[in-house]
Amino acid sequence: MSILPSLDELLETLRVVSLPMNTPFRGVTVREAALFEAPGGWVEFSPFLEYETAEASTWLAAALDAGWQPQPEPVRRSVPVNATMPAVPASQVPEVLARFGDLTGLNTVKVKVAARGEALEDDRARLRAVREVVGDEVRIRIDVNGRWSLDEAFAALTQLERFGLEYAEQPVATVEELARLREMLANAAVTVPIAADESIRKAEDPMRVAALGAADLIIVKAQPLGGARRVLDIVRDTGLPAVVSSALDTAVGIAFGARVAAALPALEHACGLGTGAFFDRDVVAGPLVHDFAIAPGWPEVDADALRQLDAGTARTGWWRERIADCYAQLTRDSPDAD
Missing domain, CATH: 3.20.20.120 (Enolase-like C-terminal domain)
Known part of the structure; x- marks a missing residue:
């Protein structure tokens, strides 16, 4: 099993983006997301803003699973x-x-x-x-x-x-x-x-x-x-x-x-x-x-898009705190926790 990153290691590659929408969906007009660069490619953590830590932490578990754990093999190409x-x-x-x-x-x-x-x-x-x-x-x-x-x-x-x-x-x-x-x-x-x-x-x-x-x-x-x-x-x-x-x-x-x-x-x-x-x-x-x-695969994230869609210092700080809270929740819930 792969070793999961520490919180500091996770936050080192954090990029928070804000994507404007051309059609409101689920009441959302701007979609914020946190992205991390894992060993195999980029992964996403984007629970909706209103979700509390208990629910949002499952989304962080998905990002950690996708980026740092072995993944199932595909059985179809499309x-x-x-x-x-x-x-x-x-x-x-x-x-x-x-x-x-x-x-x-x-x-x-x-x-x-x-x-x-x-x-x-x-x-x-x-x-x-x-x-x-x-x-x-x-x-x-x-x-x-x-x-x-x-x-x-x-x-x-x-x-x-x-x-x-x-x-x-x-x-x-x-x-x-x-x-x-x-x-x-x-x-x-x-x-x-x-x-x-x-x-x-x-x-x-x-x-x-x-x-x-x-x-x-x-x-x-x-x-x-x-x-x-x-x-x-x-x-x-x-x-x-x-x-x-x-x-x-x-x-x-x-x-x-x-x-x-x-x-x-x-x-x-x-x-x-x-x-x-x-x-x-x-x-x-x-x-x-x-x-x-x-087609299943890992997307090539565009560096220019990351810069232009950057959510800014204040929103990135908010997401950093949220990630830390969710990481702590996952640590407490881990079977290996004391």
Whole structure:
């Protein structure tokens, strides 16, 4: 096993970047991230700013795992990637899809729904607009982020089934509600598969999703789950198909997600690794995704981009303190700690 860096060694190569976004996503208009140069390449630590140390420390564990531990071997040379549609007005759908470039190779679009302050009709309008642009052959999946109640989810999915949904991601908040919703949909012959996201990455026991029959597939994210090996363990233990998705990562984190996806024993769905389209500029010179596919590997970080996207002294100081807190948390949680 490789020796992990000390905190001082980790901070020696720290670069904090601030990436402006061309489309607000998850309420974020500027994405901050900490990058470290590990022996094999650059790794990322970018928990959202509001996350407390206990949650954010898992993201640091993922960076340490990616940069300083042996990684799973890939079993495929290319990972399919979906486009993502934020919860924008229907009139903006063509403009957002245009940011993904030539749509000839597109086979899947993930559409955000249930945004705060919006009604189901707004979601229907967005889905209609997406279908008009991409045609009937492209898969559409929706992401609810657990914002519907059980009754709202059943009513909504009954109505949205007509769009031929590939699946609905985290339509309700709890594992028990997911399980009950699957029963309700089956009894009503509504054929919308259910995917678990937050019930996997924010749960103390992700295995409950499989134990309760709460999902048809799972969404896994390399940073929030603590790294590649942890992701592969969860996929193996649940026995469910998996989709690897980003957490609005920079190109460094996207490449990490692609390496994880390439190591999955099976990959039946396109992965959510195309969110780099929402950045005005990224930390690499060119796009990682080509024709809605990404080859697993280590990205070449652009030195000029690092300088131009530098978050500044104050923000770098804030991240240094956050990293120190998370490192201390991981040290306390380590089995080797006294």
